Amino acid sequence: MQGKHTLIFKRPWARLSVLAFMLSGLVGWGVGGAHWPWPIQVIALLVLVSLAAGWLLLRIEHDLLHPMRRLAEHARRLHDGDNTHLMMATYLTERDDEVGELARQFQHLVEDLKTHNAQLLEQSLIDPLTKLGNRRMLENRLDVALPLTRRLDCTVSVLMMDVDHFKLYNDYYGHPAGDECLVQISGVLRDTFRRDSDIVVRLGGEEFLVLLIDTPSEEAWRLADAMRGMIQAMGMPHEYSPTADVVTVSAGVVTSPPGIDADIDAMIACADAALYACKEQGRNTTLARMLSSPAEALAADV
Ligand SMILES: Nc1nc2c(ncn2[C@@H]2O[C@H](COP(=O)(O)OP(=O)(O)OP(=O)(O)O)[C@@H](O)[C@H]2O)c(=O)[nH]1
Secondary structure (H helix, E strand, O other), X not given: OOOOOEOHHHOHHHHHHHHHHHHHHHHHHHHOHHHOOHHHHXXXXXXHHHHHHHHHHHHHHHHHHHHHHHXXXXXXXXXXXXXXXXXXXXXXXXXXXXXXXXXXXXXHHHHHHHHHHHHHHHHHHEOOOOOOEOHHHHHHHXXXXXXXXXXXXXXEEEEEEEEOOHHHHHHHHOHXXXXXXXXXXXXXXXXXXXXXXXXXXXXXXXXXXXXEEOOXXXXXXXXXXXXXXXXXXXXXXXXXXXXXXXXXEXXXXXXXXXXXXXXXXXXXHHXXXXXXXXXXXXXXXXXXXXXXXXXXXXXXXX
């Protein structure tokens, strides 16, 4: 508590009012009250005391109880998740007394909690190693993206990508080098899929997923293959890989054409199957498939 904040009953107006009451009482008493009959004196005294008590109660209501109710109401709204009145009324926070100090500290606490919550939320959506989104971020973004694609009647493409022989890489170069390799690959993903609507996440391990909205099937494949080529061109040595002497990746892409209600789970399963086919065909390759209905996937190797 800073020294500049005065106690409520030491505030100048309060001191002046008390002084005024006492003076008027004494003056009134001196001028004529002392000569009044005693019943009148008692009644005058009672009136004076009642006025003082009434004034005191009004001040307590105005200075303490009303602001406390406002503070409690503010806390209740925050607790109920009502974010429409996040800022506390300035008449509370600008007061130069204990109530103002309490309101300001309360407001700081709420702001700190909001910042902390936002950080926690972000941490829960971001993969700490690559700083790409994680599976939870994908779910969150899908909640917004899918209804939009239905409304706009546009294509949805899912790309699944996985590092080739990453176990061998880890085994021979060590886990920290494996981590650094994943960070480098994430950089290429970020550089390749730059549109605001692109969703790029690390699903876990050495598996990444990209969701593209309103991108024709050929374009989705072209981007995925460009990304594969860029990772190969980075030339990260992988001398124990049976596929190439540098780190390579495989990618399966599946596109759902406009007019089809994209079933993301079916699309992910289909992209995963395309990725598996890449591995079967020798890795370091990109395969695309077109989904003609949520249930049916037509093979369309490019
Ligand atoms: N460095 C590092 N390695 C990881 C991480 N997550 C998973 N891995 C490793 O990634 C490797 C994945 O190996 P596999 O699933 O067998 O796949 P692969 O060796 O890449 O073989 P193919 O995918 O068939 O080419 C495992 O050795 C995991 O330990 C991580 O965060 N960092």
